Amino acid sequence: MAALETVMDPEIPVVSVTDLGIVRGVRRAPPAVLITPTYTGCPATLAIEAAVRVALDRAGFSDLPIETVLSPPWTTDWISEDGRARLLAYGIAPPPPGAAASTLRAHAVVTCPRCGSGRTTEVSRFGSTPCKALWRCLSCQEPFDRFKCH
Template identity: 65%
Template structure:
């Protein structure tokens, strides 16, 4: 059951952007795993994520600004984060931003022209959680969120 405080904290967290992909919130990405009246639990996208401290600091600042100084922020690594935790809104925001959302399909859909005639250029993209792809139809490069 979500309490009044927990519900309001969820609303605050929906306004905290991911530092590497600022068009999606930490809630959209599924990083926020739980909210209790006195604790927020987060799981980074992977154990060594360099943005973890920035995410914690952004959450702390948002909670403090909203008057929730007593709410602790706790990072947990188990269970491991999965792209299945990204919300449907998160998928839509990634696509609108020009990032192909994670999918189990062998090819990515180009976020610019919607073609599936695409190829992976490099497993390493602009951040550790993305790979670099190119569309053969429109020749545009784009990031694809790695599925895991």
């Protein structure tokens, strides 16, 4: 797992695939690294798997297979606290812990990652990547991405 903590998400290069919860762990029998994409069809899945393979090879685990697991599906609840902090520092509003337990369109306040205001509005359900939505702060007028809750 230490070797995999260095693998950054290709779409959000400040957060690792372990902090995002994409790497679910290492199974002992039969041995394999288990990964789950943020959603089925994520365009970054192949790049993530290739980066995980490189990290494993460099750490001396070239015989350890990588297995994609789709059930249960990935959830934003798997994002670590460090991952949430890194997303926020990067300008992406992270979902709060437990947000996946509510609806996708939860009416919780979304805080602007730039100025901290809670006066925000969703501009488009579709952001810079499929796992993010485009929001705008009504206080500072800056647009920002919000990681979709699921």
